[in-house]
Amino acid sequence: MYKYFRVLKRLHKGLIIPWTHADRSFHSVSPSGRSFDVSRYCGRISSFSNPVLGRTISSIVHEALHVDQADTDWNIDQFEDRLFEILSDSNGKVSVAKFKSILAFSGLKDTDPRLKECMTNFENVLQSNQPDHQDSAKSMDYYGGLYLDKKTFKECIQENIILISKSMKNDFIVPEWQSFKQEIDKIYRNCRNNTNGDVASYIPQLARYSPDFWGVSVCTVDGQRYSNGDTSVPFSLQSCSKPLTYCMVQSTDEYIERVHKYVGHEPSGRSFNEISLDYQNKPHNPMINSGAIIVSSLLKPELSLPDRFDWTTKMMSKMTGGEHLSFNNAVFLSERETADRNFALAYYMRENKCYPAGADLLENMEFFDKLCSIEVTCESASVIAATLANGGICPMTGEKVFNSAAVRNTLSLMHSCGMYDYSGEFAFRVGLPAKSGVSGTVLLVVPNVMGICLWSPPLDKWGNSCRGIQFCQELVNVYNFHNYDNLKHTEKKMDPTRRRMDTMSQDVVNILFGAFNGDVSALRRYYLLGLDMNIADYDGRTALHVAAAEGQEQAVRFLLEKCSVNVNIKDRWGFTPLDEAERFEHPEIVRLLQSFREIRDHPESD
Structure with missing residues (x-):
């Protein structure tokens, strides 16, 4: 401490x-x-x-x-010394480019605000050494000639040493980051070939997007980042603003359930813009247009319209960790020109006394359209999703934006109502909270792990991004992200939060220890779990080697008869399981191994 x-x-x-x-x-x-x-x-x-x-x-x-x-005796100075020793070259200096590449390997970006002091220190050292050096792209080549001695290196990194130590120790939520990126790349390429769907045309500004746009960005709760495709192109949030405003209302209201005096929380089973209310004369939920209009009227109603919008954008900016967030006035004007249906909803709800006292319908409709016209990029929106995945704390800044109860309620509604009329099937097939928008956006949340933003303008008949839906389905086919995937017994699915080497070494220990003790029930369990019964330790010794050496006849018989393990496999010293049985004088096992060797070598004589 x-x-x-x-x-x-x-x-x-x-x-x-x-x-x-x-x-x-x-x-x-x-x-x-x-x-x-x-x-x-x-x-x-x-x-x-x-x-x-x-x-x-x-x-x-x-x-x-x-x-x-x-x-508790862990010493910062000792860690800095050890880090320098590991990274330093024969001249006793550390390459800044090499150091940055190691951070990037674990998923951290140069622009991570948690590394700001460290990167600023590097820049200052570079400028002092090379005052005429041009600030070009800040790439690895930019720092390619910068080497630091021990004292300077420690001074540069000490202010961000906690995050740097986590990176160097691979202590992030997704430890095998490079393997994870490769899998996401595969899914990205598969979905790129999907040419189904049409770009939304009822809002003129949205109709101008190219159907070839396709971007994927990932941000974990530890701030690991991945992006592929068109991830820096701005697009409007549209309906993806709905869960954010709902979360804001719940986080700013002293009585968190007050919003549900005016809006329900049940799936409607109807179109997102249908003129209808539930049996209590309330909009069904905050994820459809009628519910979102009412929720927007509850957001800082005591402020003027400009101040309400300014406050809301500042809150959203906190969610993005200060990354790209802007307002597209052209989209807003297009929204206003095509808002007849929403105005019909608004007047219908006023007739049924759905609004809180004092709400101004026209002002609120302008506010609602402005919220839909806020622009983000895939990269900044992935941080928004990660903030929700992280219980309301932005992973890039550590700032608590929302309280955990508001996030819990928001994710619950995203899970049941977030994907328009496809919500039920999405919950069945993907099993994760998500929200889509007609700009082609899908915000996908993997609670406690990561947030993902998918953007591709072509939409299916439900108004969801075709490529986005395919990506989500393929993602849960590869990883055990589905809400009801059993983490221990999911068939062939990967858990990205587990270290591959830790998993492999634990499998080796379990199988070899079961063979050592002759525990057939344990071996049977590992076999049924789909583990490779030929797996070997660092000396090339398999379970059959160990069981034969220890004289565990029942274990040997099970491995041969049920698991069909390799009877002729050799360890690093060239010994087979038969050699082990002979060396340790287990004649019954010798005969058993010899008989199986003959059967395997001459199957036609069987």
Whole structure:
């Protein structure tokens, strides 16, 4: 814990609390009370004039409070020393390009705001060494000639050392990031060949998008990033703004369920813009047009229209972590010209007294159309989805944007009502919260793991992106993301949150230990789980080697008769299971192995 506290001291610039007092307070209490003391100070820091710094410190304390007792002596300086030793060349210097490539390998981007201080330090060193160096593309080549000695390297990375250490230790939610990217690339290419659907034409500005646009962006809850295709092209949120405004209303209202006095939470079973209400004379849910119009009237109603819109865009900007978010006035004007149906809904709901007291219908309709005209890119929208996946905390900044209860309710409605009239089948086939929009967007949330934005303008008959739907279906065919996939016994599906080497080594240990003990029931279980019974350890020894050497006849018989393992397989020393049985003098197993060898070598004589 004290080592983490030392990191806090490094970030003391601009803080009001005197660190001498903090030091004294920290040392004056018992170790069990220190976590509370540090948390209290960081809670105060977060309310000061430097909220970004406060959030950074809070994240460090979170790391400190969750560290195991055995790791409390972990030393920041020692880690920095070890990192330098690993990365340094024969001249005792570290290549910045190499360092950045390792960060990228784990999924971190140069532009990650959590690495801002580190990258700024690199830039300052480069400018001081080469004052005429042009700031071109900030690529690996840009830093290609920059090598740092130990002192400079440690000074550059120390402010972001917690995130850097997680990257170097591969301690992210998706540890096998490169393998995950390869699988996503395959799915992306498969979906690119899908030419079904038509671009939405009822809004003129949307009709101008090329049907060939296709982008996929992923952001995990740890801030790992992946993008492929047209991920920097801006597009309007359209209906994808609905879950965001609903979440905002729930997060800003003291009574979180107040919104459901005016809007239900049941799937409608009808078209998203149908003029109808539920049995209580309320819109069915916030994900259809009537419900979203009412929800928008509940969003900061005490403010003027310009201030409401300004507040909303600032909240959305927090969700994107400060990435691209803009307003397209041309799309807004197109929305206004084609809003007859929505105005009919609005007047119908006013007739049925659906609005909260004091709501201005015309002003609210303008506000609703503006919300639909907010623009994002695939990359920034993936951070929005990841914020929802992360319980309302933006993974790129660590800022808590929404409370967890609001996010839970939002994801529940996205799961049951988010994909227009296709919602039920999507929940059945994909089993994940999602929201689509007529601009061709799909926001997909894998709770506690990642957020994904898919964008391709051609739509199916339900108004969902054809490529987006295909991508979602193929994704859950590969990974156990479906809400009802059994994590332990899913057939042939991968869990991206598990380390491949850890999984493989555990399989080896389980099978070989079962063979060592002659535990046929355990071997039977592993076989039924689909494990490779010929799997070998680092010495090339298989379960059959171990069972033969230990004289476990029943285990040997099971492996030969039921699993059809290779009877002639050799370990690193050239020994077969038969050699092992002979060396350790197990004549019954010798005869058994010899008989199976003859059968395998001469199957026609059987």
